[in-house]
Amino acid sequence: MPEAAIAELDFKHRLKVDLFPTIWCPGCGIGTIMIQLAMVLDELGLDDTNTILVTGIGCTGRMGSYMKHEAVYTLHGRTLPVAEAIKEFRPEMNVVVVSGDGDTASIGGNHLVHAIRRNASLTVLCNNNEIYGLTGGQTGPTTPTGTKTLSSPVGNPNTPINLQGLVRSSPHALYAKTTVYHQLHMRNAIREAIEHEGFSFVDITSQCIENNGRRIGFASANEMLTFYRKTYKRAPKGADHLERFQIGTLYPQDGSMAEAQLGTDGSDQPDTAPAQPDGATTSISGSPGEGGATGRRAASAPSPRPAADDEEKARRRAESQRRLALMNRLDPKVKLLVAKREISLEDALRDAGIDPDEVAES
């Protein structure tokens, strides 16, 4: 039972486990992304009243149906216009776009370019498996040159699209590259992306064993993950460019996240106003504080949510660990009910005769 395997994890109430097993093939990387996203949402305390998922067509698009969030399953490639409109009309909402590489960069490529240009305050999680998986394995926009697919039987003649370059064409956008193997890194990248005010893009390399991996010589999903482990290395801190097999986060060039970029301990960071971007020198705005491309949102939309400081995050983490320790004392069946939030942990502990304080002290 997949339920039992993740029963002790506190993010589980965010997933519709009743619908499990998912439609994704065994060995697919999308489930990992979904679980990491659920964990991040849980850590940040975001719930179904303030966070909307917008998903595209393809395998990745089905993620919305497995998460207990209001979700919009858009037409193929149209995640970004839909998400942008939601965010524009309801700036207090967190809008997370989840879609595959074909959806984001091929059929939705034009929308991607312009969502970046408008610095739409969205987080895009791109499940980059370098293939059109749901239709059996055709060349996608991110398929490496030379890869054999169903639609390029002698090898893909074209260069894959440069997502990093596209996203970095805006000084306000955040770009992160990670893989399904590097789960902690992925979680941190997703969290940083969601906390970023402007456009953020997390490019997640993931394995499609059934419709890509086997054709290009991998025997199992595990082999693909091992390949990611061996080839992908962390970029040096403060890097302003990621090489092909590097993972890391590239912060906006406008200086709005300078403290994060330098890796300083920002426990009491001042609320610095974003610097005037280089690219906006032709702006006729009279007020530098509100001018530039960030001005539009700054003027029209209040900050959706104050970012949690490190102290608050540490407190939440400690609380989460304490609850986990308590849940582990419970009978597995009761634990499942608690995880699904059908009964509260406090009630379960009382019924089982466990004193929470006693456990916490020991």
Next chain:
Amino acid sequence: MRKLTQGNEAVFRGAVAAGADYYAGYPISPSTEILNIASAWAATHRGFHFMQAEDEIASANALMGASLAGAKSFTATSGPGFSLMQEAVGYGQKIGIPCVFVNVQRVGPATGMPTMPGQGDVMQVRYGSTGDYTPIAFYPNGVEEAFRVTVQAFNAAEESRSPVIVLSDTFIGHLNEVVDLEEMAQEIEVVPRTIAPLGKHEPGHPRFFAGVLMYEHGPMAGEPATADADEYLRQFYATKQLHLDVAGRYALYEHGWKTDASVLVICYGIVSRVAAPLASEYALFRPIRIHPMLGDELRAIADRYEQIVCIEANDGQYADMAQLALGREVKRVPLLGGRISLEAVRDGIERVLSGGPSEPPIPPAPSERGERSPLGIG
């Protein structure tokens, strides 16, 4: 205050009167005035949101997102842009998203003849997107009516939970008439939002707005029903019935002119204005709700007339529907290429009533006559 007002502006003012608070669009003649006014309105009215999208695909999809987020959203475009918007129209029909599309028609297909007036999108409105659906569409023939019909379109969109289309054309869009929109705005009734905005769902029951067929109720709710014909039938007929019921509340048409004449002329939009000088000779049936077809209403009227002629700036699109609904011949007078004139209307009616063809006599190309066209091409 009575003021000289343009048809396109009246559409915008109607939308605002109906509570519209989101506009996404892409400039295209002859609808661009609506976009311009919307951007100016957003700059001066807090709560009204405007987005100039990168293309019509994005603007139409943005309407869907905004509507789900709680806005009354609309856009304006012309035939080529409306072609790009069709996928979003179908998406809105499938999910049940209230919003309004305004199509200020010009001569197509493709880029066609920008921006001569045409009515070639009557069937695109009906059948443009993939699959079966029952759209509601209106077509005013004046500035005052453009205002009123736009309000009704927003109301019908909320009641039917679907995208509703307002058709217009170059002439109606650019027609200037003296009207008092402020006074009209006092009299209208506005239907409030009918679906809960995103994030304001029933606690514990988040929704999944999917373009694929999903089970909506029962133990399978939330699962795809992509291989279940029974579920498709249930949802399809429920939606169709809802749309027909709502459309029934807006069975708008005009039956007038010389009602005791022997010939009934069917025309709508700008053609009905151009043909008005023939009022002493023929009876008029002017559908304002273009879709669904006003079958019962037309049948009840048509029995009284010996002959029926449908004049329209396309190759007989409404005439086809009328003939099908009536089960008798509807003679067609197509006014093609943007040539909508009283002369063309009168000649056309006389031609088809005397047993002639529906096509007008076609002059030879300029090169055959050894002349150059006025534009210096061809």
